[in-house]
Amino acid sequence: MPPVFLLAFRISVYGQLEILVYLDESETDFHSPKSVINVDDREFKLSRRDIMRVLDNSMRRVEEMRRKELRAVLLTKNPNPEGSEFIENMKIKMGFVSTMAADSLKNLMHQHRKTKKHKIAQYLHSLDLNHTVMGSECPYNYDPNKNDRTCRLDNPYREIDGFCNNLKYPYRGTSHYPAQRFIPADYGDGLNEPRRSIRGEELPNGRIISNSVLPSTTKDHSTVTNMMMVFGQLMDHEFALASSPTGFMFGKLKCCDPKNVVHPLCMNVNFPKNDKFFSQFRLTCMEMVRSLPAIDVDCRFGPRNQNNEVTSYIDASPIYGSTQEVGNRLRSFSMGELKIQQNPTNPRLKPLMPIANISNSMQCEIRSGPFKCFAAGDTRANENSLLIVIHTLFVREHNRIAQGLQIINPQWDDERLYQEARKIVGAEIQHICFKEFLPILIGQNNLKKFGLELKDTGYFIGYNPETDASVDHGFVTAAFRFGHSLINKDMFRITNQSSSMSTLSLKKDFFQPQHVYRDIPPEGMDPLLRGIFYQHAxxxxxxxxxxxxxxxxxxxxEKFGMDLMVLNIMRAREQGVPSYNEWREYCGLTRYRNWNDMKGHVILSAIDGMRAVYKNVNDVDIFVGGISEIILKNNGEKESDGILGPTFSCMIGNQFRNFRYGDRYWYENENSKFISHAFQPKQLQEIRKVRLSRVICDNSDSIDLISINVFIEPSFE
Incomplete structure (x- = not known):
């Protein structure tokens, strides 16, 4: 009989995480199929002594990190913390233990015999901890007999954290749930280290790539407005936020400090000495902090994973939050409305979002004067004024709907009014995204290909509980960062229907909420809002x-900041996202054998830049390749009528298909054995009339002239 290996976590009386290892003492080695792998025709075994030593050392190291390196990101003061913050930190700690133990086991395998990285990952993932005591401690194993929360088919409203959207897999797509992978991870060592070249060498410096392939120039799009970028950023914040102690000047972890050079979360990027911009300030380093590791959703050892802090579903979480604590802080608990504040510059203008008592950004924390940062469902809402504006629109829309519902249904209490208004706003955002935003982004041909065309009447019957709506790593670290190419350096502010215009520099607008409070009195935020749909991206x-x-x-x-392109490149690498060529193959596109194969598919200047910095075409990062593609027509690859090339269109199409087919609360769904909360046919038809332009007209202060589709160049002929 094979030995039994049992692993569990518990909280000690001191509030510390402890690891418990139980082994059957009757055997010396593991002989079961789950603990033996054939490596180059040789059987490799791990002794129980090795396992015990690895787990013990990993646990000690995590506890040491908890007191030192991770002090800024993990709970350390309260021995009996409660709530979702504690649950999240437990997951982070378990993620570190899992990652470190896997890394140590990998080193043991290398001592035995040099083993290919995919073999290491395969072996460690075969150690299924669900068959141990760990199975009962796994944060993603749902036991209705032990869980405080119950999955209910008849719940008419989404749980704010996404719990039980999928009745079969209750934690799938919830906040603080690991991202999924359309393609297996590609870590440098198979488990943890950032992706390396196909020859095993370090990939080119991210800033050198940024300088060579992604230069700073401006050229307006011929038809697309700035709303594509603004709404796109809102949507990105809808479904993606990696767990990370934010770096640069505003985070608590300073990776460019020499004493932190070996910190397990540091991944700072050195600037080249001849960098034309940063060298003038004598800057040699850019802060970069790794995403926090997450325990695997299957509770197995294996490649490093990362949590998504927000819900993966399109559920208006930037407006309402992704945890009950955040959601409650944003509610007025009166008449179903969200909290608001009177505009301090002009009380006759419509209200603004409430002031944030706690901010994740030092820019907001150190601000003096009356113009504080705003509280929202997402911590990034104050990043720029245009994002604040779109947030404010939907907060006002919620309260407008809640007020209307109260008039029609005076018997409804606050909870019913809030939930019904939230349900409608979530449906509006889903409809706007698929009806107006996606057709421009990936085109009608891809909408049809990926099953994303909305119905004009009746219900959608495609919901499938086996479809995983969780976000994919490549989608969130690369493909849906397409909007960074659309960003303007100056933002239009237009008053009185184009009678006068001024501009606001983006580099002077990061975390500067005063531009929304007092944009151009007495018009409030309307000039910024009007500029969004008039200005071309x-x-x-x-x-x-x-x-x-x-x-x-x-x-x-200051006179300098960070390089967003470097962050994009390095974020994908540190999360083990495969290369551009791997994604093309995944999408059924031609794999490039050399640089010449790219011609006709990739912008020529980008090919020259890539050739100058990458040693091999197979090393190109997915963000760099995807953002440089040409929209191909009639040249051997499927025609696109969107603004993206085929690889990003494929990645986005696949992900949005999952968002629709894997969401039990999708607004078009009909009642079935999985669903009992569908909109009535007449209600659904009213939602189908919604356009973003209508939301703007209903919630701006004075805008009364607007094009029907605000994502494309306006025409009033």
Missing amino acids: QNMDNHVVEDVRNHLFQLPH
């Missing part, structure tokens, strides 16, 4: 404005 290509390549999150008194 930048062209969709490999060119990016300097405001995000050299000035990202720049402080008001």
Whole structure:
């Protein structure tokens, strides 16, 4: 009989995480199929002594990190913390234990015999901890007999954290749930280290790639307005936020400090000595902090994973939050409405979002004067004024709907009014996204290909509980960052239907909420809002404005910031996202054998830049390749009528298909054995009339002239 290996976590009386290992003492080695792998025709075994030593050392190291390196990101003061913050930190700690133990076991395998990285990952993932005591402690195993929460088919409203959207897999797509992978992870060592070249070498410096392939130039798009970028950023915040102690000047972890050079979360990027911009400030390093590790959703050892802090579903979480604690802080608990504040510059204008008592950004924390940052369902809402504006629109829309519902249904209490208004706003955002935003982004051909065309009448019957709506790593670290190419360096502010216009520099707008409070009295935020749908976005290509390549999150008194392109490149690498060529193969596109194969598919200047920095075409990062693609027509690859090339269109199409087919609360769904909360046919038809332009007209202060589709160039002929 094979030995039994049992692993469990518990909280000690001191509030510390402890690991418990139980082994059957009757055997010396593991002989079961789950603990033996054939490596180059040789059987490799791990002794129980090795396992015990690895787990013990990993646990000790995590406890040491908890007191030192991780002090800023993990709970340490309260021995009996409660709520979702504690649950999240437990998951982080378990993620570190899992990652470190796997890394130590990998080293043991290397001592035995040099083993290919995919073999290491395969072996460690075969150690199924669900068959141990760990199975009862796994945060993603749902036991209705032990769980405080119950999955209910008849619940008419989404849980705010996404719990039990999927009745079969209750934690799938919830906040603080690991992202999924359309393609297996590609870590440098198979488990944890950032992706390396196909020859095993370190990939090119991210800033050198940014300088060579993603230069700072401007060129307006011919038809697409700035709303594509603004709404796109709102949607990105809808379904993605990696767990990370934010770096640069505003985080607690300073990775460019020499004493932190070996910190397990540091991944700072060195600037080249001849960098034309940063060298003038004698800057040699850009802060970069790794995403926090997550325990695998199957509770197995294996490649490092990362949590998504927000719900994966399109559920208006930037407006309402992804945890009950955040949701409650945003509610007025009166008449179903969200909290608001009177505009301090002009009380006759419509209200604004409430003030944030606690901010995740030092820019907001150090702000003096009356114009504080706003509280929202997402911590990133104050990043720029245009994002604040779109948030404010939907907060006002919620309260407008709640007020209307109260008039029609005076017998409804606060909870019913809040939930019904939230349900309608979530449906509106889903409809706007699929009806107006996606057709421009990936085109009608891809909408049809991926099953994303909305119905004009009747219900959608495609819901499938086996479809995983969780976000994919490549989608969130690369493909849906397409909007960074559309960003303008200056934002239009237009008053009185184009009678006068001024501009606001983006590099002077990061975390500067005063531009929304007092934009142009007495018009409030309307000039900024009007500018969004009048101004053209930048062209969709490999060119990016300097405001995000050299000035990202720049402080008001500084002359430099971060490079967003470097962050994109390095974030994908540190999360083990495969290369551009691997994604093309996944999408059924031609794999490039050499640089010449790219011609006709990728912008020529981008090919030259890639050739200058990458040693091999197979090393190109997915963000770099995807953002540089040409929209192909009639040249051997499927025609696109969107603004993206085929690889990003494929990645986005697949993900949005999952969002629709894997969401039990999708607004078009009909009642079935899985669903008992569908809109009535007449209600659904009213939602189908919604356009973003209608939301703007209903919730702006004075805008009374607007094009029907605010995502494309307006025409009033």
